[in-house]
Amino acid sequence: MTAALPRQTPAQLFGVFIDLERDARDAASTEALLSVMANGTRKLVACRQAVVMIVDATGRPRVRAVSNVPAPDRNAPFAQWLETVVARLPQKTEAQTVGLDILALATTEADWREWSPPEGLWLPLMPTGGDFLGGLWLTRETPWQESERVLLDRLAGCYAHAWDSLSRRRRWAALRLPG
Numbered sequence: 001m002t003a004a005l006p007r008q009t010p011a012q013l014f015g016v017f018i019d020l021e022r023d024a025r026d027a028a029s030t031e032a033l034l035s036v037m038a039n040g041t042r043k044l045v046a047c048r049q050a051v052v053m054i055v056d057a058t059g060r061p062r063v064r065a066v067s068n069v070p071a072p073d074r075n076a077p078f079a080q081w082l083e084t085v086v087a088r089l090p091q092k093t094e095a096q097t098v099g100l101d102i103l104a105l106a107t108t109e110a111d112w113r114e115w116s117p118p119e120g121l122w123l124p125l126m127p128t129g130g131d132f133l134g135g136l137w138l139t140r141e142t143p144w145q146e147s148e149r150v151l152l153d154r155l156a157g158c159y160a161h162a163w164d165s166l167s168r169r170r171r172w173a174a175l176r177l178p179g
Contacts, residue, residue, distance in 0.1 A: 005046045016044050017151060024162040033166060034065035037136055037159050042067055044155065045148050047140040048117050053086050054134035061086040061134065081115050086137065089122055097149050097156070098122040117141045121149070123156035127164035 008016070020040045027033035038050045051072075052065040063079040066072040072079060089098065099121060112118075116139045123136040136156060 005043070013044065013151070017155065020044060020155060021158045024158050025165075027162060027166065030163070030166055033159070033162055038065040038067045041136065041138070041152075041155065044151060045138070046142075047138045049137075049139050051082060051137040052134065053082070053137060055132060064134070078115055081111065082137065086122070086135070089135075097153050098124070099144065119143055121152065123152055123159075125156055125160040125163060127160040128157075130160070130164050133160060133163050 020036065020043065023036045023040055024033060027036055034052050037052045041047075041050050047067075050067040051063060053061045054064045056062045061083050063072050063074055063082060074080075074083075119140050119142060121138045121144050123138070125133040125135050127133070136159065138152070
């Protein structure tokens, strides 16, 4: 069951959003950023689960972080199911949240009920002018409100920018000459 967040005023929600944006921007490593994305997002919107997916070198989605799980097991049945489902998502040319259609994505409706609450949201992570990095999969029992989708769209853009920035820093560090 999804734990409900305490009712927050718009100013409080904006404060949570700003904190998450700062935490993403200040993440010193990819692992720290993945933790912000998987666990911090749940401070902004109520959801049962948040999963960060990356695109590996072969172009396949892979589970990289799961809320409240220190190190996800990619061989676990849930991870394998989710990677199969996310691979079925249409490739987007623009980053935008996508409401998930259970029947179109799941192998069967029973599979979906076994592994996920009925309401899902996919947030592609694509920095401006960059390549598709992966996405954030959010699920819960109740429908997503338009106001939540707007906030999450903006937050996904921030996460993608932070992830891209960390990747660029690693590439620059590898090019630096010693001395």
